[in-house]
Amino acid sequence: MxxxxxxxxxxxxxxxxxxxxxxxxxxxxxxxxxxxxLRHACAACLPANIKFFKYDWKKEIWNFFFVGGIIAGAxxxxxxxxxxxxxxxxxxxxxxxxxxxxxxxxxxxxAQLFSWESLLSWRGFIMLVAGGFLVGFGSRYAGGCTSGHxxxxxxxxxxxxxxxxxxxxxxxxxxxxxxxxxxxxx
Amino acid sequence: MSDKKVFQTPLxxxxxxxxxxxxxxxxxxxxxxxxxxLVHPWWxxxxxxxxxxxxxxxxxxxxxVSWFRIQExxxxxxxxxxxxxxxxxxxxxxxxxxxxxxNIKTIYGEPIEFQPKRFSRGQIFGGTIFGLxxxxxxxxxxxxxxQIGSGAFVILVTxxxxxxxxxxxxxxxxxxxx
Numbered sequence: 001m002x003x004x005x006x007x008x009x010x011x012x013x014x015x016x017x018x019x020x021x022x023x024x025x026x027x028x029x030x031x032x033x034x035x036x037x038l039r040h041a042c043a044a045c046l047p048a049n050i051k052f053f054k055y056d057w058k059k060e061i062w063n064f065f066f067v068g069g070i071i072a073g074a075x076x077x078x079x080x081x082x083x084x085x086x087x088x089x090x091x092x093x094x095x096x097x098x099x100x101x102x103x104x105x106x107x108x109x110x111a112q113l114f115s116w117e118s119l120l121s122w123r124g125f126i127m128l129v130a131g132g133f134l135v136g137f138g139s140r141y142a143g144g145c146t147s148g149h150x151x152x153x154x155x156x157x158x159x160x161x162x163x164x165x166x167x168x169x170x171x172x173x174x175x176x177x178x179x180x181x182x183x184x185x186x
Numbered sequence: 187m188s189d190k191k192v193f194q195t196p197l198x199x200x201x202x203x204x205x206x207x208x209x210x211x212x213x214x215x216x217x218x219x220x221x222x223x224l225v226h227p228w229w230x231x232x233x234x235x236x237x238x239x240x241x242x243x244x245x246x247x248x249x250x251v252s253w254f255r256i257q258e259x260x261x262x263x264x265x266x267x268x269x270x271x272x273x274x275x276x277x278x279x280x281x282x283x284x285x286x287x288x289n290i291k292t293i294y295g296e297p298i299e300f301q302p303k304r305f306s307r308g309q310i311f312g313g314t315i316f317g318l319x320x321x322x323x324x325x326x327x328x329x330x331x332x333q334i335g336s337g338a339f340v341i342l343v344t345x346x347x348x349x350x351x352x353x354x355x356x357x358x359x360x361x362x363x364x
Contacts, residue, residue: 004247014271021274021278021282022285025285028296029296030234031217039356042349050356056208062220063218071242074245074246077242078336078337087252090264107337108338129347131319131344133347133348134316134322136351136353137354138317139327140312142215142311143312144216148216149309150275151271151275153303155279156279156300157282158302163309164309168314169260169317170313170314171321176260
């Protein structure tokens with residue numbers, strides 16, 4: 001239990017993620033991918049006669065169970081297996097974030113950036129609402145997200161997935177280093 | 187089901203009207219498509235929830251869904267996320283190779299199928315847009331669910347916004363370069 005509640009090393013998590021690929025394939029020929037759920041939600045709730053959302057989403061219902069499990073697992077890990085210590089971050093990052101007034105390291109997301117109150121500030125609104133929009137729009141436009149392209153697609157040696165993964169990183173580097181510092185000072 | 191089973195993903199860009207089977211529409215712009223012909227009671231899906239739970243625990247315990255870890259990754263301040271994704275890809279690739287090499291079947295005896303993906307410019311444009319959002323929210327779609335599970339309920343707003351982004355993409359899909 002002591003071991004489990006400490007933060008896990010990268011190789012432990014990487015091993016689990018890597019083994020999810022064959023586990024889903026062998027359990028039912030399911031391909032690892034998460035952003036498709038966002039599309040199934042559109043197809044289920046608001047297809048609005050858009051061809052892209054007019055398909056039998058019930059065939060993909062397994063994926064809703066999969067993300068339901070993620071929520072439950074995250075809840076268990078944050079309660080029963082919770083690590084009482086704040087997350088340890090690189091000193092350079094901590095110094096930079098301090099300049100933006102981010103000093104709370106207790107949660108998975110910084111409470112000073114992501115809270116109901118911060119939604120009312122430009123900084124919080126942009127990061128929560130615009131950020132989410134870009135994730136949803138971009139992952140579908142790219143045909144998958146980190147799980148579908150970077151893990152499943154690369155595992156299957158699909159070169160379009162390699163291109164997508166490279167541009168995920170390009171976008172991330174641009175945002176984190178060039179744009180985000182301006183948003184964080186808002 | 188009158189759908190013809192076609193294991194070829196349609197061209198990403200143009201969409202000739204009314205030509206596509208349900209499978210063809212469903213497999214547009216997506217990596218994971220379920221084409222199992224087996225019909226099971228709903229609770230058979232609980233095994234996917236169980237896998238999801240293990241995934242969710244690993245997400246939190248290895249701090250993969252931490253906004254701070256993502257910032258470190260994009261500032262090259264930590265090896266952690268590269269190690270996680272790298273290990274995942276190597277093990278995933280070995281597993282997929284073994285499945286193909288030994289023609290491993292599912293536990294129900296169905297063949298395991300892979301569908302080749304086509305290149306589309308969406309992987310460049312959409313990929314970059316996704317990356318911008320990833321570095322802002324510190325989460326790709328999977329971690330959004332895990333952040334909510336960890337008690338950060340405000341991320342529900344981000345998740346709804348991601349669904350809205352997906353919907354807007356669907357609405358404008360035919361007019362976007364692919």
